[in-house]
Amino acid sequence: MKRISLLGATGSIGIQTLEVIREHPEEFGLAAITFGSNMEAGRRIIREFMPRFVSVKEQADYEKLKDEFSGEPVTFSWGEDGNIEAAVHHEADTVVNALLGSIGLVPTLKAIEAKKTVAIANKETLVTAGHLVTEAAKKHGTVLLPVDSEHSAIFQCLQGEDPASVSRLILTASGGSFRDRSRKELEGVTVEEALNHPNWSMGAKITIDSATMMNKGLEVIEAFWLFGIPYSRIDVLLHKESIIHSMAEFEDGSVKAQLGTPDMKVPIQYALTHPSRLPLKNTSRLNLWEQGKLHFSKPDFDRFKCLHFAYESGKMGGTMPAVLNAANEEAVAQFLAGRLEFLEIENRIEQALEAHSIIQNPDLEAIQHADQEARALVRSLLN
Secondary structure (H helix, E strand, O other): OEEEEEEOOOOHHHHHHHHHHHHOOOOEEEEEEEOOOOHHHHHHHHHHHOOOEEEEOOHHHHHHHHHHOOOOOOEEEEHHHHHHHHHOOOOOOEEEEOOOOHHHHHHHHHHHHOOOEEEEOOHHHHHHHHHHHHHHHHHHOOOEEEOOHHHHHHHHHOOOOOHHHEEEEEEEEOOOOOOOOOOHHHOOOOHHHHOOOOOOOOOHHHHHHHHHOHHHHHHHHHHHHHHOOOHHHEEEEEOOOOOEEEEEEEOOOOEEEEEOOOOOHHHHHHHHHOOOOOOOOOOOOOOHHHHOOOOOEOOOOOOOHHHHHHHHHHHHOOOHHHHHHHHHHHHHHHHHOOOOOOOHHHHHHHHHHHHOOOOOOOOHHHHHHHHHHHHHHHHHHHO
16 A cells, blocks of 8 residues: 655545545555645645645644644644654555645755655646755656646656657647736736636645646746756647546657546556555546537737746746745735736736846746745745
């Protein structure tokens, strides 16, 4: 049985990971979980799966849970240290990092040092510190398995292939909630409109990132680190049906694609079972005749400025992707809180990027400092 430590258990990816574990109790067990402030959902998970270790965001919630489950064989913790404890838990052999934001970086590095297999859904880890993560994985002989549907698709397409024969990676993008709107039509859009994704059920922050196409930009940077392909050979293709999840082109002109209905349980389960597969009953099957047509177009960098920012930040390297990510997290949080207009998200990111002086080959401390500086700048612009 594969024992799993699940970081971010009550988020969208966390919940769907639990569905996969629930469907295959003979294959997977839950050794440890972490979650934020959703105590009701967290309590249900603890009662159902009884993990050996649980960590929450706040100390007050830690105290409550420790009292409530005092008679059970569960150890509790809280805060960032709790995320790290879960990532290195001695009973876990696989860590699913579904944390949201840059807080996922240090637990990933610690899991790698502990020689855990890491199924990575926390894209900020590779975006902000891809060189540190990939170097650590190589040093400790640790496997990094992608959970994002796009990277999982490419990973599946590359199985059995010579990496040297890959000529191009093609990431598909739904275009998000506003894919059919002009920039003029984006003026004054509401949070509710932005959260209405046409294809996927995701958390609020990722859904906003999909609407700005920052999500796809971050995935471009991830792909660079996961697959070692230069940015000049990583393309993005708008594909509003989200049936083709991504593609790999080879030097002979052949293109392999991974297709399926939009269901995150498929890439989650593949990360947990690789290189094997298991049945997945509770997902709809792809019948192309029901689709009728699939649509494709090239993204316009003037329309989707965040995608352009991500390409440029990735090419610059160093601390620039960390600034990109931190500024985006702050700006999206302000938009969700009603303190910023939708189109101002990209303006805040651009201002943070322009203000930053790049540090090449940064260590963890430099990355974290650049992250905090960018956040402070975005907050000061609001004030």
